[in-house]
Amino acid sequence: MSQNSTDQFFKSNVLGHPSGLFVLFFTEMWERFSFYGMRSLLIMFFTASLADGGWEWSRETASALFGSYVGLVYLSTMLGGYFADKVIGFRWAVILGAFLMTLGHAAMAVETHFSIYLGLVLLVFGNGFFKPNMVSIISEMYKDRPEKKDGAYTLFYMGVNAGAFFGILLCGYLGEKVGWGYGFGLAGIFMFFGMIQFWLSQRIFGDIGLKPNKESKAKIAASDDDKRNPFSSWQLVVIAVSVVLGLLWVINAPVSKISGGKIDVFGFLGSNGNSTAILTALGLFIILLIYRFTQYSKITREKLMAVTFFAFIVIFFWAIFEQSPNSLTIFAKDYTNRVLEGSWSTTYLVVNSLMTILPLAIITWLMLKMFRQTFNSYAVANIILSLSFVIIWSIAIWILIKDYYTAGVLSLSDSTLDLLKIDKVATPLTEVPATWFSTLNSLFIISLAPLFSKWWESKYNPRATVKYGIGMLFLGLGMACVAIGASGIEPGAKTASVSMIWLILVYLFHTMGELCISPVGLSYVSKLVPARMIAFMFGVWYLAVAIGMKSAGIFGENIDKIADEHGLSYFFWLLTIISVSMALFSILMSPIIKKLMHGVR
Structure with a gap:
């Protein structure tokens, strides 16, 4: 074999x-x-x-x-x-x-x-x-x-x-x-x-x-x-031109807007310079693609x-x-x-809790099934993976506690709020x-x-x-x-x-x-x-x-x-x-x- x-x-x-x-x-x-x-x-x-x-x-x-x-x-x-x-x-x-x-x-x-x-x-x-x-x-x-x-x-x-x-x-x-x-x-x-x-x-x-x-x-x-x-010299030139034009277009599009038009690589081509550049690049690429197919x-x-x-x-x-x-x-x-109120707020909190916990539980179950097959050979890797799941479970539970407290469903003492790094709220709100x-x-x-x-x-x-x-x-x-x-x-x-x-x-x-x-x-x-x-x-x-x-x-x-x-x-x-x-x-x-x-x- x-x-x-x-x-x-x-x-x-x-x-x-x-x-x-x-x-x-x-x-x-x-x-x-x-x-x-x-x-x-x-x-x-x-x-x-x-x-x-x-x-x-x-x-x-x-x-x-x-x-x-x-x-x-x-x-x-x-x-x-x-x-x-x-x-x-x-x-x-x-x-x-x-x-x-x-x-x-x-x-x-x-x-x-x-x-x-x-x-x-x-x-x-x-x-x-x-x-x-x-x-x-x-x-x-x-x-x-x-x-x-x-x-x-x-x-x-x-x-x-x-x-x-x-x-x-x-x-x-x-x-x-x-x-x-x-x-x-x-x-x-x-x-x-x-x-x-x-x-x-x-x-x-x-x-x-x-x-x-x-x-x-x-x-x-x-x-x-x-x-x-293999690509011939002229094909490599076509690829190079297409790539350069394409990359410059992709980068120039936001840069010209961020700079307020002060930086515009294709400005010399007129108001439609960006469009001219990318259409040229696409045209060259399509011609090369069609030619390559024939080979x-x-x-x-x-x-x-x-x-x-x-x-x-x-x-x-x-x-x-x-x-x-x-x-x-x-x-x-x-x-x-x-912004949700009353029963809709409660419904969202419950649904969001299920959306968070159930998928995380399913993925954790898959991780455990993999552990049974691989732990003996890859113990350290599996321990690292376990640690990442401990962290993600901790953050997910912290977010849910914070949401229930912010919505007024859950009461927490000042000391608990300080421990969990949650800000105190005066008016309950679910957004x-x-x-x-x-x-x-x-x-x-x-x-x-x-x-x-x-x-x-x-x-x-x-x-x-x-x-x-x-x-x-x-x-x-x-x-x-x-x-x-x-x-x-x-x-x-x-x-x-x-x-x-x-x-x-x-x-x-x-x-x-x-x-x-x-x-x-x-x-x-x-x-x-x-x-x-x-x-x-x-x-x-x-x-x-x-x-x-x-x-x-x-x-x-x-x-x-x-x-x-x-x-x-x-x-x-x-x-x-x-x-x-x-x-x-x-x-x-x-x-x-x-x-x-x-x-x-």
Whole structure:
């Protein structure tokens, strides 16, 4: 039996999957905790008044920087994927990425202008090394069990969203209620825990992800029947020009707004200089992509075309889905009635308690099941993981006690308040944090991911394009809900008191759409792409995500302009129409894409 055979990893299993998957599960969970915890605060921090510790930026400027940041996060995965493939291996890339992100969050906790910008730069590069290589390890672990990949990626995605849920819940709460630096700093603490746990448990992956050498490269080449097509000089020049133009555009978009137009790299091209630059970059990239397709064998070419189609749909999905930390957070903060009284206050406290305790209990149960399989071999790593759970349980319980006291449900003595570092309040009040609504996405994923995983493994598993169509329809349905909720808001209104139910419905439908698209998309890349291209193609996939993320920021930049002229509801109806149109396009393309996939499901 080969040392890297699938059977080796399935000898020690949890819920029918290798124990190594759950090492990755918890490592990714803490990384997503840090990423989403910080991200949930970013727009609010930038737009908060100086008196509240923010920078008092306009929504347009904040959205521009936010879109560029998340776009660069995913663009950097191409760099991380390349270095992992060619130089340092998947494992060292993950560790380096985690280290850079730990430093980034620590810098942001300082809250100076320099430290915030430095932190964002470190987080961009850290994510670039970390993100594509986690899924690459999973791809290798399941290379002989393709029928299990959809379920594995969906479970892994459950870990992603468990981290996002607790990150938004805890970092968001501390940032809004205690201080921005506390929210940013907590994100870094758990990123550090994730890095240590992965480092101490990495032997569980056998030879997967080690630094590439001549022998490993030869094995990959021998397993790949397709001819190799190295980039020629002119292709490298086209790539360089596209990359430089794209990066300058992404960076220049917020910088020109922050500087009030004093710094504008493309100013010499006129008022539409930014648009001219990015359209040129995209045009060159598309020409190169089409040419590259002609250089591969027919089957490989058609599979890569299928991946490109899915990537195209993904751009629109993320551009609309990522309104969550942007326009939907603005909607929650300024246009939603978040103050609760009487029975509604009690209901929220109970629901929030269950939302906090039950998912944490489920994830703790998964941790214990992994311990039974791995503790003897990886005791120190498991102890580190246990310590992180003790801390997160402590913070979660502290927040719940504080909420019950603030609402007047729980009485605490002055000495207890001092011990728990809780400020005394004169008037009981229950106000739902604006970031709280973003936790619903992760909560729904934790609840629904096992059901979708079983669906994908059953005989009723739909075609890839149908999954994408269903996902885009759910996305459109969610946007239609918030559009209906905003229908009574007059054009130009800066505040309103819309019922919270509309935001709850948005996140429910968007979650179901996400489960149809995001985790299975990663699975299709791993199934359709030749082994020697896997990490790089994950990088290309994240390029499409990056375009979607930056597009989300562009949508957010224009929300005030559209709302002032046509009303806020009009803005969300536009996003609904785009979602439904892409859903119909994906379903109509189903027969063509099925042929291009050559039997891959």
